[in-house]
């Protein structure tokens with residue numbers, strides 16, 4: 319019998335250290351006012367010690383505690399990240415070891431800011447096929463490790479965080495992951511990338527001197543396609559499921575820029591009161607933004623069982639997509 323993948327646990331981790339717009343004013347030629355009005359960001363978190371797998375492991379441990387299960391029950395771990403601890407071994411292996419998931423296998427998935435959506439859809443396949451029963455999907459990025467804090471175009475945007483989601487099977491076909499639309503278009507490769515370190519430009523003193531180990535973004539070019547891509551895909555998933563704006567309880571958009579988020583909400587006929595926004599406190603945490611929103615809203619009792627939720631993202635590649643969910647995890651505040 320066909321199974322549906324539903325979210326049965328959610329948690330997140332953010333480092334304690336705050337990097338505010340006022341701190342950035344002392345590092346580059348910028349202002350709190352410019353950053354807030356152009357992006358919606360006031361502050362972001364920075365992981366001083368450790369790597370992406372440390373944040374991911376903390377998020378998974380919190381997830382296991384919320385769900386009340388042991389790490390040995392996990393079957394598969396998928397880590398979406400563009401800042402793996404190393405090229406190899408996979409960050410998923412490091413997380414598997416750090417949390418003690420001794421029966422799990424896993425792998426990393428690279429889709430930048432759409433990574434969590436790509437990983438959720440991938441994880442759901444393992445559940446829907448009946449192959450596995452407990453799949454942990456993590457979105458984690460230590461963006462501070464690839465950001466040039468001398469480049470005002472990019473250093474104001476990004477932060478560090480991790481979020482973790484547990485997928486399990488249900489026979490109830492009215493809940494869980496109902497639909498998905500995913501895309502990629504590699505012709506967008508020149509707008510947002512990290513040139514150095516890979517097989518194209520292996521690291522040398524010269525690649526480092528040229529700053530090729532930092533991310534590069536043509537902000538204006540990405541902005542234009544992100545607005546259209548995220549809005550189109552969100553509208554597409556609503557239209558093909560016969561949903562109007564009033565039928566959607568929450569839009570959970572990737573948090574790259576508040577102006578992109580508002581444009582997307584407008585195209586969906588959604589009031590901003592139905593849009594999860596925490597970019598002001600965390601900036602763009604790449605693969606972590608969506609689970610970070612879901613986890614905070616669920617913990618605060620605002621994301622409730624039975625609600626209709628649209629997740630939408632756009633990122634480097636280009637990659638973009640949308641997932642339609644019927645949320646089935648009971649509200650912790652209601653207990």
Ligand SMILES: CC(C)(COP(=O)(O)OP(=O)(O)OC[C@H]1O[C@@H](n2cnc3c(N)ncnc32)[C@H](O)[C@@H]1OP(=O)(O)O)[C@@H](O)C(=O)NCCC(=O)NCCS
Nearest residue numbers: 348349352431470471474537538540541544574575632633
């Ligand atoms: C990066 C971004 C915030 C820049 O905003 P923008 O309104 O497009 O700003 P522009 O790049 O046009 O720059 C406008 C001016 O501000 C300047 N500027 C750029 N960064 C600045 C900063 N941190 N502080 C002050 N001024 C800055 C620019 O140099 C430019 O000056 P000029 O007109 O003299 O050349 C915006 O383009 C963006 O959010 N892009 C998409 C991000 C995204 O979605 N990422 C990807 C998915 S993960």
